Amino acid sequence: MMLKIENLHVYYDAIHAIKGVTLNVQEGEIVSLIGANGAGKTTILRTISGLERAKEGSIEFMGSKLTDMSAPEIVKLGISHVPEGRRVFTSMSVLENLELGAYLSQNKQSRDKNLEKVFEHFPRLYERRQQLAGTLSGGEQQMLAMGRALMSRPKLMMLDEPSMGLAPILVRQIFDIIKEIHKQGTTILLIEQNANMALSIADRAYVLETGKIVMSGSAKEIMQSEDIKNAYLGGAVHGS
Amino acid sequence: MTLAQQVLQQLINGIALGSVYALIALGYTMVYGIIRLINFAHGEVFMIGAFAGYFIITLFNIPIVPTLILAMAFCALIGIVMERLAYKPLRNAPRIAALMTAVGLSNLFQNLMVYFKAVGASPKAFPRVIDISRYEVMQDVYLTSDKILTLVVAVLLMVALQYIVHNTKMGKAMRAVSQDKDAAQLMGINVNTTISFTFALGSALAAAGGILYAVSYGKIIYNMGSMPGLKAFVSAVLGGIGSIPGAVVGGMILGITENAISAAGYSMLRDAVAFAILIIILLIKPAGIFGKNVREKV
Ligand SMILES: Nc1ncnc2c1ncn2[C@@H]1O[C@H](COP(=O)(O)OP(=O)(O)O)[C@@H](O)[C@H]1O
Numbered sequence A: 001m002m003l004k005i006e007n008l009h010v011y012y013d014a015i016h017a018i019k020g021v022t023l024n025v026q027e028g029e030i031v032s033l034i035g036a037n038g039a040g041k042t043t044i045l046r047t048i049s050g051l052e053r054a055k056e057g058s059i060e061f062m063g064s065k066l067t068d069m070s071a072p073e074i075v076k077l078g079i080s081h082v083p084e085g086r087r088v089f090t091s092m093s094v095l096e097n098l099e100l101g102a103y104l105s106q107n108k109q110s111r112d113k114n115l116e117k118v119f120e121h122f123p124r125l126y127e128r129r130q131q132l133a134g135t136l137s138g139g140e141q142q143m144l145a146m147g148r149a150l151m152s153r154p155k156l157m158m159l160d161e162p163s164m165g166l167a168p169i170l171v172r173q174i175f176d177i178i179k180e181i182h183k184q185g186t187t188i189l190l191i192e193q194n195a196n197m198a199l200s201i202a203d204r205a206y207v208l209e210t211g212k213i214v215m216s217g218s219a220k221e222i223m224q225s226e227d228i229k230n231a232y233l234g235g236a237v238h239g240s
Numbered sequence B: 001m002t003l004a005q006q007v008l009q010q011l012i013n014g015i016a017l018g019s020v021y022a023l024i025a026l027g028y029t030m031v032y033g034i035i036r037l038i039n040f041a042h043g044e045v046f047m048i049g050a051f052a053g054y055f056i057i058t059l060f061n062i063p064i065v066p067t068l069i070l071a072m073a074f075c076a077l078i079g080i081v082m083e084r085l086a087y088k089p090l091r092n093a094p095r096i097a098a099l100m101t102a103v104g105l106s107n108l109f110q111n112l113m114v115y116f117k118a119v120g121a122s123p124k125a126f127p128r129v130i131d132i133s134r135y136e137v138m139q140d141v142y143l144t145s146d147k148i149l150t151l152v153v154a155v156l157l158m159v160a161l162q163y164i165v166h167n168t169k170m171g172k173a174m175r176a177v178s179q180d181k182d183a184a185q186l187m188g189i190n191v192n193t194t195i196s197f198t199f200a201l202g203s204a205l206a207a208a209g210g211i212l213y214a215v216s217y218g219k220i221i222y223n224m225g226s227m228p229g230l231k232a233f234v235s236a237v238l239g240g241i242g243s244i245p246g247a248v249v250g251g252m253i254l255g256i257t258e259n260a261i262s263a264a265g266y267s268m269l270r271d272a273v274a275f276a277i278l279i280i281i282l283l284i285k286p287a288g289i290f291g292k293n294v295r296e297k298v
């Protein structure tokens, strides 16, 4: 098991945001975590990354216990996190943003090679490399956030609502790139409110409701569940 | 002396004083940029820098450049320790707590200095490390060697700072942490190290400012940091707090204005004008000259 979360509890002061979540990701999978706004999806990712602290439970990544590690140590292990709302460094150039993604890499050669690879995935970023990140469109900022996350050559890439606020055509494009990244050997943990889209590329999925996993299984099973159809898929699968 | 000559002379004096304000203002602005704190103890780092210079020169009798370097290194250390002990524990506390701590620290530093017998409460003559000579750049317009030293050192330090912030890994980390701490951590940046580095950098610049000021004015005293510290704070706000070029421009404007007012014969109003400027900016353009209209994060 690549990522193993067991009985995770996270609090914001008195708010019990995550109430005993157990979740696994195997190497080579695309796992999706879906759930309504406020369910706790972002909190789970932030806790994996070391930005929030678990009150109880354990998180293990390829045998290392993450719960006591700092965020930089976790990045070093091979986890990268594309945060909700992209969070690019708006007053820095596209290139500087990407360089920051490789902050922990000492080797300039491998950094240049990664950069080349990122530009292959996102030719648009190459065109705009000298531009300030704040001047990019929402879709381009999402690409930059993903490119930046790839610069550390992650084993596991976690994406928090990459489709948020994007036009359908861009969403499709972003999801195609996620599939491509996965094909080239990166394991994916994908958070989405856009359940349709997420389930269409995932191997397995978990459904989160107010801090608890209420259902898990193969993406196909979940897509066909009546409850899920009603709650998250607008009652209709595949938008018929 | 013609009016033009007088204006030019006051401009030179103003820029020299402004450079000192700018060196202090840079620390205010960088620290604010990274932890959103007005470090009111920063003026005291300027004062400690001047005293560090004083002791280094009197004990080791070395020239000005190594004195500057040693005093800057010493104050960098003071800056790091100050942040670790006083501000880091309050990082998630309400902002007013850190602000009150800063005011308290400022008093503490002054009182500690008085407590040390070697410093005391009365002014000390700063050793003559350079020969103060006068050069006539134009008829009736003079440049003194202390002003040349101030300008050269200030410009070199500002160029170095620009290089550090834009071209080094640590500088990039500083800018990243200033913009978004969480995102910076996701890049693998150690936020604590970056904040320490920022304090070190700002404190070193203040130390240089302290020594340059002491060389020009010839006297140092435990509370010498209060007024320049406040004026540098006004400079930073005028330029746009958080903005590095803003701190430099703000410092220059303040230094020049202050000299112009003294030259016009209103030197009693010199200090009041700095605060009038502060009030006016806060009313008209609170974000300052280079400031973006900062959205406060919720
Ligand atoms: N910084 C915070 N402080 C307090 N409560 C928070 C904070 N962040 C999230 N929460 C609360 O935790 C719960 C889970 O939020 P979040 O993880 O953002 O959900 P999701 O990503 O699924 O929309 C929500 O009830 C939210 O209000």
Ligand SMILES: [Mg+2]
Pocket: A038, A041, A042, A043, A084
């Ligand atoms: Mg969320």
